[in-house]
Structure formats: structure tokens, C-alpha cells
Amino acid sequence: MTELNNTLPGFDVLGLPDFLLSTLTKMGFNNPTPIQAQTIPPLLEGKHVLGEAQTGTGKTAAFGLPALAKLDMSIRKPQMMVLAPTRELAMQVAEAIESFGKDMKGLRVATLYGGQSYGPQLSQLERGAQVVVGTPGRLMDHLRRKTLKLDSLSFCALDEADEMLNMGFLEDIEWILEHLPKEAQMALFSATMPPAIRKVANRFLVDPVHIKVAAVTKAKANITQLAWKVSGINKNTAIERIVETFDYEAMIIFVRTRNDTITISEQIERLGYPCAALNGDLNQAQRERTVEQLKNGKISIVVATDVVARGLDIPRLDLVLNYDIPGDHESYVHRIGRTGRAGREGTAITFIRPREMYNIRHYERLTAGTINTFELPTVSELGAIRIERCRKSLVETAQNKDLKVMRAALEKMATDSEVTIEDLAAALLFEKQLKQPFEPKEDPKPRKERSDRDARGRDNDRGSRDSRGRGRDDRGGRGERSERGDRPQRERKQSSGARPDVDWQSYRIEVGKEHGARPGDIVGAIANEISLDSAYIGQINLQDNHTIVQLPKGMPKDAFEKLRSVRVRRQQLDISVSDAVVEVQARRPRNDSRSDRPRNDRPRNDRPRN
Numbered sequence: 001m002t003e004l005n006n007t008l009p010g011f012d013v014l015g016l017p018d019f020l021l022s023t024l025t026k027m028g029f030n031n032p033t034p035i036q037a038q039t040i041p042p043l044l045e046g047k048h049v050l051g052e053a054q055t056g057t058g059k060t061a062a063f064g065l066p067a068l069a070k071l072d073m074s075i076r077k078p079q080m081m082v083l084a085p086t087r088e089l090a091m092q093v094a095e096a097i098e099s100f101g102k103d104m105k106g107l108r109v110a111t112l113y114g115g116q117s118y119g120p121q122l123s124q125l126e127r128g129a130q131v132v133v134g135t136p137g138r139l140m141d142h143l144r145r146k147t148l149k150l151d152s153l154s155f156c157a158l159d160e161a162d163e164m165l166n167m168g169f170l171e172d173i174e175w176i177l178e179h180l181p182k183e184a185q186m187a188l189f190s191a192t193m194p195p196a197i198r199k200v201a202n203r204f205l206v207d208p209v210h211i212k213v214a215a216v217t218k219a220k221a222n223i224t225q226l227a228w229k230v231s232g233i234n235k236n237t238a239i240e241r242i243v244e245t246f247d248y249e250a251m252i253i254f255v256r257t258r259n260d261t262i263t264i265s266e267q268i269e270r271l272g273y274p275c276a277a278l279n280g281d282l283n284q285a286q287r288e289r290t291v292e293q294l295k296n297g298k299i300s301i302v303v304a305t306d307v308v309a310r311g312l313d314i315p316r317l318d319l320v321l322n323y324d325i326p327g328d329h330e331s332y333v334h335r336i337g338r339t340g341r342a343g344r345e346g347t348a349i350t351f352i353r354p355r356e357m358y359n360i361r362h363y364e365r366l367t368a369g370t371i372n373t374f375e376l377p378t379v380s381e382l383g384a385i386r387i388e389r390c391r392k393s394l395v396e397t398a399q400n401k402d403l404k405v406m407r408a409a410l411e412k413m414a415t416d417s418e419v420t421i422e423d424l425a426a427a428l429l430f431e432k433q434l435k436q437p438f439e440p441k442e443d444p445k446p447r448k449e450r451s452d453r454d455a456r457g458r459d460n461d462r463g464s465r466d467s468r469g470r471g472r473d474d475r476g477g478r479g480e481r482s483e484r485g486d487r488p489q490r491e492r493k494q495s496s497g498a499r500p501d502v503d504w505q506s507y508r509i510e511v512g513k514e515h516g517a518r519p520g521d522i523v524g525a526i527a528n529e530i531s532l533d534s535a536y537i538g539q540i541n542l543q544d545n546h547t548i549v550q551l552p553k554g555m556p557k558d559a560f561e562k563l564r565s566v567r568v569r570r571q572q573l574d575i576s577v578s579d580a581v582v583e584v585q586a587r588r589p590r591n592d593s594r595s596d597r598p599r600n601d602r603p604r605n606d607r608p609r610n
Contacts, residue, residue: 020065023101024065032058035053035213038213044070051211063189070155077128081157082132082156085167089160092306094109095257109124112135118147118565153180153181153184155185160189160191162190163191173200180204223369225336225350227352228376229354235351240267240271241377244382245377245382250319252317262277262303265303274300275299276303278291295316306331315344319339320338332359333366350363509573510545510572511568513544515568518542522537525566525568536551548578
């Protein structure tokens with residue numbers, strides 16, 4: 001294994017083609033990070049790379065740029081593949097690669113991850129994606145379905161390999177790598193090098209260049225870092241509350257996708273606050289105009305993606321809001337670094353779901369700071385803030401405007417209508433507060449273990465359903481049911497034993513004992529996928545290669561279609577109506593819980609072999 005420790009050059013001497021250098025300049029990337037400087041040259045030379053670097057050192061560009069440089073755009077098949085442990089990181093990597101390859105005419109990137117229907121992913125592949133970024137579970141599914149073919153693949157990168165190991169993906173990774181063409185170039189990146197990762201490297205990498213880069217701690221002492229744990233109210237409501245109640249001169253809101261920059265900026269504008277979107281779809285002139293408006297105070301809020309916000313230097317920007325957490329920790333540092341500039345103080349707020357809380361320790365370590373959680377103003381506090389803001393506005397108007405005409409008009413209205421001036425003033429105040437009531441509606445109560453679905457309409461989020469039975473959700477704690485049917489996170493309501501009065505229908509699903517399925521697997525899969533209370537899942541008759549289960553008669557068509565593609569123990573349910581009678585002795589245990597199931601109870605022989 002070759003060791004490499006280069007000095008740090010500029011991007012222009014790393015051997016990248018001009019079209020990539022031009023794109024990097026436009027994006028504000030002037031100098032490479034150490035991992036980029038040391039990784040790009042050997043990858044351009046066709047060597048395998050084993051990168052040992054902490055999260056947040058710029059690995060995506062380190063492997064993405066040289067891989068893009070070697071793509072043959074005339075081939076409309078996958079030539080580059082990236083494995084990522086979570087949906088969020090896969091999306092982040094895919095968006096970064098798209099940004100790097102913006103000047104590559106015809107470049108298509110497919111993002112494959114669990115929790116999303118297969119239709120859009122199949123369309124991306126059928127259109128001839130040259131780059132595929134995905135999570136292990138969904139990549140395996142596409143390979144088994146033969147919807148993803150790797151015969152033209154020339155490069156494969158494993159990002160956050162130790163995180164994938166922690167999440168139980170080791171066997172999946174090995175299975176995927178066994179399907180790569182023998183001549184494919186590989187890059188493996190990991191923050192640590194446990195024996196299992198070294199074993200993978202020794203098996204699949206050929207004489208790799210070993211690059212080890214230490215993380216650089218970046219102090220942000222003049223930035224107050226806060227985190228709001230998403231719970232009860234959704235993120236869209238929370239963002240409105242922050243925009244309305246926090247004291248700031250200018251704010252930048254970071255989101256994950258370009259579409260989000262538009263929808264959220266429009267939402268804020270509807271509240272009456274000047275706001276603009278800043279994303280990669282805007283041309284250079286539009287971006288510059290938006291930044292100039294933020295600098296001169298014509299607008300006070302910008303909603304942006306990571307890439308276009310790099311390099312922003314606006315002293316009046318004193319609040320950064322992470323609506324979505326970034327895909328890598330270095331991006332967090334770049335984000336919050338937009339505030340607290342020129343000796344000023346700044347505040348950074350991050351919306352973080354319970355399953356993402358583990359990221360906080362990484363952010364604290366990387367910034368040498370402390371992140372404190374806080375609660376948003378309650379509805380009563382919000383009402384008081386609105387009343388006080390209205391009072392100040394009215395007092396200012398009363399002190400600075402000539403109100404003789406208005407006073408006379410008010411007195412005439414009172415006389416003509418036989419209503420007191422106080423009542424007329426109250427009526428005016430009532431109309432003024434209709435858009436932002438002085439008595440807001442009560443916030444919804446937090447739902448245990450489901451606060452991560454706050455923006456379901458936007459995210460359609462099912463967690464990291466690629467997790468292999470570790471019950472992990474994204475890269476944090478216990479997750480919801482994986483797409484292969486492992487234990488559900490959501491706690492089931494304790495049943496009193498009484499069954500609801502339901503007209504039952506028998507259904508057949510194509511998973512049984514020989515696949516290692518248990519009643520709890522089936523309950524969890526159905527209950528989680530269509531949000532059906534377990535009380536409405538009847539008798540379960542587990543057979544060798546199929547199962548008969550009772551569900552309410554007349555299920556909605558969309559729920560039925562959802563269940564067709566759900567997987568339990570790697571088997572697609574492929575649910576269908578059945579005339580079979582479910583035997584009473586096969587009745588499902590009422591308070592079924594899989595929390596006591598051994599972590600590795602899945603049969604070892606259910607993995608496809610080459």
C-alpha cells in the first residue's frame with residue numbers, strides 16, 4: 001500500500017480539465033483542501049485510493065472531480081457509482097456532482113435510495129445516467145432487478161465507509177463490490193480504519209494509494225450555535241416563528257434542494273418579509289443581483305443551497321438557519337461561517353430531528369464550540385410579541401405622522417355609527433392582526449418517535465430504509481422499519497385486547513417462514529408503510545413460502561399499491577386478495593414488539609449469491 005503526502009498545490013496544477021477548473025472558479029472554490037490535493041492526482045492516473053479523513057474535509061470533490069474528468073459522455077450507461085450510508089448524504093453527493101459537472105453537456109446523475117418509489121429512479125436510469133449515487137440497500141435491489149447494470153462502470157467510491165460498517169452494511173457492500181467489473185477503479189474513504197474496513201480495502205482495492213488527512217478544527221467563538229429539536233410543530237411553522245420573533249438584521253436559510261429555495265422563499269414572502277431564493281438554476285447575473293440586494297438591505301432573507309452560498313461575505317448577515325442539516329460536517333462549518341464576520345457576532349440555528357442528534361457532537365468538535373438546544377416561543381409568547389410589535393409600530397406612527405385628518409375621520413365614523421372610538425380602534429386592530437393573530441392557534445402535541453415526519457409533505461420521509469436490521473435511521477439512533485422489513489421504530493399502542501369491529505378480508509403476501517419472516521415483521525411492515533394501527537391487522541397465518549393476513553376489507557387502492565412493493569426479509573410482499581381462511585390458532589400476538597429480537601436473527605442463507 002503506497003503512502004502519499006503531497007504539499008498543497010492549487011486546483012490549476014492538479015491535472016483537472018479546463019471545463020472543471022472553470023466550474024470550480026464560478027463556484028468560488030479557489031484552493032483545494034488537503035484531501036483533494038492529495039487524492040485528485042492519483043485518481044486521475046487511474047490508481048486506487050484509500051482515504052483516511054474525518055467527515056468534513058471535502059471528500060466529495062476529491063473523488064468526484066477526477067471521476068467526472070474521465071467520463072465518456074457518449075456512453076449513456078453508469079460509469080461512476082458512489083455508495084453512501086444515508087439518503088441525505090446520497091442526495092448531497094449527487095447535488096454536488098451535478099454542480100461540478102454543470103458544464104458537461106448531457107451529464108445525468110441518478111440518486112437511488114430507500115423510502116422513494118422506484119418509478120422516478122427507474123426513469124433516471126432509463127434516461128442514461130452516467131453517474132449513480134445510492135445507499136447500499138436500494139443499489140442491491142436495483143442490481144437484483146437488473147434495472148442497474150454495471151458493465152460500463154469504470155469508477156466506484158465508498159463514502160463514509162466506517163459509518164456504513166456501523167450501520168450494518170458490511171455484507172451489503174461486499175455483495176455490491178463483487179458485482180463490479182474487475183477493471184473498475186476504486187476509492188474508499190473512511191474517518192477511521194477498523195479491521196473490517198481494512199479487510200474490504202485489502203480485498204477490493206489494488207495497490208491503493210493511502211492518504212491520511214487530519215481534520216482541522218475551526219473555532220467559531222463569535223458565533224452562538226443553537227439547535228431546535230423538531231417536535232410537535234413542523235419545520236415550516238418553526239421557520240415562520242423564527243423569522244417573526246428573532247432579532248436579526250439579515251438571515252440566510254440553508255436547504256437541501258433547489259426546489260426548496262423557491263417554496264420556502266415564497267412562503268416567507270407571503271408573510272410580508274422581503275426574501276429571495278439563491279440556487280444553481282439562477283444565472284450569474286441573477287445571483288449577483290440577489291447578493292447585492294442582501295448587502296444593501298433591499299431584502300433581509302435569502303434561502304440558499306450550499307454550493308451557491310460558498311464565499312458569501314456579507315457583514316450584515318447575523319443569522320444562519322439550517323432548515324436541513326448538511327450532508328457532510330464541513331458544510332456545516334461553511335454555512336455558519338457566513339455569519340460572525342468582520343468582528344461581528346452571529347447566531348446559527350439548526351433544525352435537527354431526533355434521529356439526527358448525533359451530528360451535534362461532530363459539529364461541536366469541528367467548530368470547537370457548544371451547541372445548546374432551545375425551545376421556540378410558545379403561542380402565548382408569540383401573541384405577546386405580536387402585540388408589542390404592533391404597539392411600537394402604532395406609537396411610532398402616532399409620534400411621527402400628522403394624524404389630524406385621521407383623528408377627524410375616526411370621530412366622524414364614531415358619531416355616524418353610534419360606536420365608541422375605542423370600539424372602532426379595536427375593530428381596526430382586529431383587522432390589522434388577521435394575518436398574524438394576537439391569539440395564535442395552539443401548537444399540536446409532539447407525537448412520540450414521529451417528530452421526524454414534521455415536513456412529511458415536503459420530504460415524504462421514511463428514514464434510512466436501507467439500514468440492514470440495525471434499526472438505524474439515517475446515521476443516527478434507532479430507525480423506522482428498513483426497506484427489507486427489519487424492526488420498526490414507531491412504538492405500537494398498547495392494546496387492551498379488544499378487537500375493533502372490522503369486516504376482514506384475507507390477503508396473501510409472498511413472504512413466509514423459509515424467508516425468516518415472523519408475525520412482527522409483517523405487522524411492522526404493514527403498519528409503518530400505510531400508517532395502519534396494529535389493531536386493524538387481524539389474524540396472521542405464516543406458511544413456508546407465503547403468509548395469509550387479515551386486513552380491513554375495501555382498503556384504499558393507493559394503500560394496496562404501496563404494500564405491493566414493500567419488502568420483508570428481502571422479499572417483496574406482492575400482496576393480493578385471497579380466499580383462504582385464516583386459522584384462529586395462527587392469531588398474531590396482540591402486543592407484538594420486535595424490540596427483543598436478536599440483532600442478527602436473519603437467516604444467513606437468504607443473501608443472493610453470484
